[in-house]
Amino acid sequence: MRSRRPFFRRQKSCPFSGPNAPKIDYKDVKLLQRFVSERGKIVPRRITAVSSKKQRELARAIKRARNLALMPFVLD
Amino acid sequence: MSYYESVFIARPDITAAQVESLTETFKGIVSENGGTATKDEYWGLKSLAYKIKKNRKGHYTMINLEAPPAAISELERNMRLNEDILRFMTIKVDALEEEPSVMMRNKGSRDDRGRRDDRGRRDDRAPRQEASPQEEKPSEGGDE
Numbered sequence: 412m413r414s415r416r417p418f419f420r421r422q423k424s425c426p427f428s429g430p431n432a433p434k435i436d437y438k439d440v441k442l443l444q445r446f447v448s449e450r451g452k453i454v455p456r457r458i459t460a461v462s463s464k465k466q467r468e469l470a471r472a473i474k475r476a477r478n479l480a481l482m483p484f485v486l487d
Numbered sequence: 488m489s490y491y492e493s494v495f496i497a498r499p500d501i502t503a504a505q506v507e508s509l510t511e512t513f514k515g516i517v518s519e520n521g522g523t524a525t526k527d528e529y530w531g532l533k534s535l536a537y538k539i540k541k542n543r544k545g546h547y548t549m550i551n552l553e554a555p556p557a558a559i560s561e562l563e564r565n566m567r568l569n570e571d572i573l574r575f576m577t578i579k580v581d582a583l584e585e586e587p588s589v590m591m592r593n594k595g596s597r598d599d600r601g602r603r604d605d606r607g608r609r610d611d612r613a614p615r616q617e618a619s620p621q622e623e624k625p626s627e628g629g630d631e
Contacts, residue, residue, distance in 0.1 A: 438549075439589040479494055479576055480535035480545070 437475035522554025
Protein backbone atom coordinates (compact mmCIF):
# COMPACT_ATOMS: atom_id res chain seq x y z
CA MET A 412 0.00 0.00 0.00
CA ARG A 413 2.80 2.42 0.88
CA SER A 414 4.63 2.02 -2.43
CA ARG A 415 1.64 2.96 -4.46
CA ARG A 416 1.94 4.88 -7.67
CA PRO A 417 1.44 8.58 -7.00
CA PHE A 418 -1.36 8.89 -9.53
CA PHE A 419 -3.34 5.87 -8.55
CA ARG A 420 -7.03 6.35 -9.18
CA ARG A 421 -9.47 4.24 -7.22
CA GLN A 422 -12.33 2.80 -9.21
CA LYS A 423 -15.34 4.83 -8.22
CA SER A 424 -18.94 3.72 -8.58
CA CYS A 425 -22.07 5.74 -8.99
CA PRO A 426 -23.74 6.50 -5.64
CA PHE A 427 -27.18 6.13 -7.27
CA SER A 428 -26.69 2.66 -8.72
CA GLY A 429 -26.90 -0.58 -6.81
CA PRO A 430 -29.60 -2.28 -4.79
CA ASN A 431 -30.16 0.20 -1.97
CA ALA A 432 -29.30 3.41 -3.77
CA PRO A 433 -31.24 6.52 -2.74
CA LYS A 434 -33.95 7.83 -5.02
CA ILE A 435 -33.30 11.27 -6.48
CA ASP A 436 -36.09 13.57 -5.39
CA TYR A 437 -36.27 17.35 -5.29
CA LYS A 438 -37.81 17.13 -1.82
CA ASP A 439 -34.82 15.27 -0.36
CA VAL A 440 -32.73 18.36 0.33
CA LYS A 441 -30.35 16.51 2.62
CA LEU A 442 -29.36 14.17 -0.17
CA LEU A 443 -29.08 16.90 -2.79
CA GLN A 444 -26.90 19.00 -0.49
CA ARG A 445 -24.13 16.45 -0.84
CA PHE A 446 -23.87 17.22 -4.55
CA VAL A 447 -23.50 20.98 -4.41
CA SER A 448 -20.36 22.95 -3.58
CA GLU A 449 -19.84 25.43 -0.75
CA ARG A 450 -21.11 28.13 -3.07
CA GLY A 451 -24.23 26.13 -3.90
CA LYS A 452 -23.10 25.08 -7.36
CA ILE A 453 -23.76 21.61 -8.71
CA VAL A 454 -20.60 19.53 -8.39
CA PRO A 455 -19.39 18.03 -11.71
CA ARG A 456 -19.76 14.31 -12.00
CA ARG A 457 -16.06 13.71 -12.54
CA ILE A 458 -15.71 14.51 -8.84
CA THR A 459 -18.81 12.83 -7.46
CA ALA A 460 -18.71 9.79 -9.79
CA VAL A 461 -22.43 9.98 -10.53
CA SER A 462 -23.39 8.29 -13.82
CA SER A 463 -24.40 10.61 -16.62
CA LYS A 464 -28.02 9.54 -16.58
CA LYS A 465 -28.25 10.06 -12.83
CA GLN A 466 -26.39 13.37 -13.07
CA ARG A 467 -29.06 14.70 -15.41
CA GLU A 468 -31.75 13.54 -13.01
CA LEU A 469 -29.83 15.03 -10.08
CA ALA A 470 -29.36 18.38 -11.80
CA ARG A 471 -33.08 18.53 -12.52
CA ALA A 472 -33.89 17.76 -8.88
CA ILE A 473 -31.48 20.43 -7.60
CA LYS A 474 -32.96 23.02 -9.94
CA ARG A 475 -36.46 22.16 -8.78
CA ALA A 476 -35.41 22.46 -5.16
CA ARG A 477 -33.86 25.85 -5.92
CA ASN A 478 -37.05 27.05 -7.50
CA LEU A 479 -39.00 26.19 -4.36
CA ALA A 480 -36.41 27.94 -2.17
CA LEU A 481 -35.50 24.65 -0.56
CA MET A 482 -31.95 25.18 -1.77
CA PRO A 483 -30.10 28.39 -2.56
CA PHE A 484 -29.03 29.53 -6.01
CA VAL A 485 -25.91 31.11 -4.53
CA LEU A 486 -24.33 30.80 -1.13
CA ASP A 487 -21.81 33.31 0.09
CA MET B 488 -55.39 11.24 -16.50
CA SER B 489 -51.89 11.82 -15.25
CA TYR B 490 -50.32 12.06 -11.87
CA TYR B 491 -49.07 15.36 -10.57
CA GLU B 492 -47.38 16.74 -7.49
CA SER B 493 -48.18 20.31 -6.67
CA VAL B 494 -46.23 22.27 -4.08
CA PHE B 495 -47.12 25.78 -3.07
CA ILE B 496 -45.58 28.26 -0.64
CA ALA B 497 -47.99 30.52 1.23
CA ARG B 498 -47.20 33.81 2.93
CA PRO B 499 -45.76 33.42 6.44
CA ASP B 500 -48.16 35.86 8.12
CA ILE B 501 -51.24 33.72 7.59
CA THR B 502 -52.11 30.99 10.08
CA ALA B 503 -51.77 27.26 9.61
CA ALA B 504 -55.57 27.00 9.64
CA GLN B 505 -55.77 29.45 6.75
CA VAL B 506 -53.23 27.37 4.85
CA GLU B 507 -55.43 24.37 5.50
CA SER B 508 -58.44 26.16 4.00
CA LEU B 509 -56.33 27.20 1.00
CA THR B 510 -55.42 23.54 0.48
CA GLU B 511 -59.09 22.62 0.64
CA THR B 512 -59.97 25.31 -1.92
CA PHE B 513 -57.36 24.02 -4.33
CA LYS B 514 -58.48 20.44 -3.86
CA GLY B 515 -62.02 21.63 -4.58
CA ILE B 516 -60.90 23.26 -7.82
CA VAL B 517 -59.26 20.04 -8.93
CA SER B 518 -62.27 17.87 -8.15
CA GLU B 519 -64.62 20.33 -9.90
CA ASN B 520 -62.56 19.82 -13.02
CA GLY B 521 -62.66 16.06 -12.93
CA GLY B 522 -59.55 15.24 -10.95
CA THR B 523 -58.87 13.78 -7.54
CA ALA B 524 -56.47 14.79 -4.80
CA THR B 525 -55.05 11.63 -3.27
CA LYS B 526 -52.93 13.16 -0.53
CA ASP B 527 -51.98 16.48 0.95
CA GLU B 528 -49.03 17.23 3.18
CA TYR B 529 -48.38 20.33 5.22
CA TRP B 530 -44.64 20.67 5.62
CA GLY B 531 -44.91 23.54 8.06
CA LEU B 532 -43.49 27.02 8.24
CA LYS B 533 -40.04 26.60 6.72
CA SER B 534 -37.38 29.19 6.18
CA LEU B 535 -36.70 29.96 2.54
CA ALA B 536 -33.23 29.65 1.06
CA TYR B 537 -33.62 33.15 -0.37
CA LYS B 538 -36.15 35.93 -0.04
CA ILE B 539 -39.33 35.69 -2.10
CA LYS B 540 -41.43 38.86 -2.26
CA LYS B 541 -39.54 40.13 0.80
CA ASN B 542 -40.43 37.07 2.87
CA ARG B 543 -37.88 34.92 4.66
CA LYS B 544 -40.26 32.12 5.57
CA GLY B 545 -43.23 30.37 4.08
CA HIS B 546 -45.86 27.68 4.66
CA TYR B 547 -45.11 24.73 2.38
CA THR B 548 -47.88 22.41 1.26
CA MET B 549 -47.81 19.57 -1.22
CA ILE B 550 -50.86 18.04 -2.89
CA ASN B 551 -50.76 14.80 -4.86
CA LEU B 552 -53.17 14.80 -7.77
CA GLU B 553 -54.58 12.58 -10.42
CA ALA B 554 -56.15 14.97 -12.84
CA PRO B 555 -56.69 15.91 -16.47
CA PRO B 556 -54.54 18.75 -17.86
CA ALA B 557 -57.47 21.18 -17.83
CA ALA B 558 -57.75 20.85 -14.06
CA ILE B 559 -54.05 21.56 -13.65
CA SER B 560 -54.20 24.73 -15.71
CA GLU B 561 -57.23 25.88 -13.74
CA LEU B 562 -55.41 25.12 -10.48
CA GLU B 563 -52.33 27.02 -11.58
CA ARG B 564 -54.43 29.96 -12.75
CA ASN B 565 -56.00 30.20 -9.31
CA MET B 566 -52.65 29.92 -7.56
CA ARG B 567 -51.32 32.71 -9.74
CA LEU B 568 -54.25 34.96 -8.78
CA ASN B 569 -54.12 34.24 -5.06
CA GLU B 570 -52.08 36.84 -3.22
CA ASP B 571 -51.28 34.54 -0.34
CA ILE B 572 -49.27 32.25 -2.62
CA LEU B 573 -45.63 33.19 -2.90
CA ARG B 574 -44.70 30.43 -5.30
CA PHE B 575 -45.99 27.16 -6.66
CA MET B 576 -44.72 24.32 -8.77
CA THR B 577 -46.66 21.48 -10.32
CA ILE B 578 -44.75 18.59 -11.81
CA LYS B 579 -45.84 15.43 -13.55
CA VAL B 580 -44.74 12.22 -11.85
CA ASP B 581 -44.79 8.61 -12.99
CA ALA B 582 -46.36 7.38 -9.78
CA LEU B 583 -47.75 9.01 -6.68
CA GLU B 584 -46.11 8.34 -3.34
CA GLU B 585 -48.50 6.65 -0.96
CA GLU B 586 -46.47 6.96 2.23
CA PRO B 587 -45.33 10.31 3.65
CA SER B 588 -42.60 12.02 1.63
CA VAL B 589 -39.01 12.63 2.71
CA MET B 590 -40.03 16.02 4.03
CA MET B 591 -42.40 14.50 6.58
CA ARG B 592 -40.05 11.69 7.51
CA ASN B 593 -37.17 14.04 8.30
CA LYS B 594 -39.17 16.61 10.19
CA GLY B 595 -38.89 14.89 13.55
CA SER B 596 -35.16 14.22 13.55
CA ARG B 597 -33.39 17.40 12.64
CA ASP B 598 -29.81 16.24 13.14
CA ASP B 599 -26.96 17.87 11.32
CA ARG B 600 -24.70 14.88 11.80
CA GLY B 601 -24.99 13.53 8.28
CA ARG B 602 -24.60 16.88 6.67
CA ARG B 603 -21.55 17.91 8.61
CA ASP B 604 -19.36 14.97 7.72
CA ASP B 605 -20.45 15.29 4.11
CA ARG B 606 -19.32 18.84 4.10
CA GLY B 607 -15.95 17.90 5.54
CA ARG B 608 -15.46 15.38 2.79
CA ARG B 609 -16.46 17.87 0.16
CA ASP B 610 -13.97 20.42 1.49
CA ASP B 611 -10.95 18.31 0.84
CA ARG B 612 -12.39 16.84 -2.29
CA ALA B 613 -13.39 19.84 -4.30
CA PRO B 614 -10.08 21.69 -4.66
CA ARG B 615 -7.73 18.77 -5.03
CA GLN B 616 -6.82 17.47 -8.42
CA GLU B 617 -5.19 14.30 -7.23
CA ALA B 618 -5.12 12.66 -3.83
CA SER B 619 -1.95 13.33 -1.94
CA PRO B 620 -0.46 10.27 -0.26
CA GLN B 621 -0.31 11.87 3.19
CA GLU B 622 -4.01 12.49 3.04
CA GLU B 623 -4.86 8.92 2.26
CA LYS B 624 -2.74 7.30 4.92
CA PRO B 625 -4.87 7.84 8.02
CA SER B 626 -8.02 6.52 6.37
CA GLU B 627 -6.41 3.38 4.97
CA GLY B 628 -4.00 2.64 7.80
CA GLY B 629 -6.05 -0.37 8.81
CA ASP B 630 -5.29 -2.60 5.87
CA GLU B 631 -1.54 -2.81 6.24
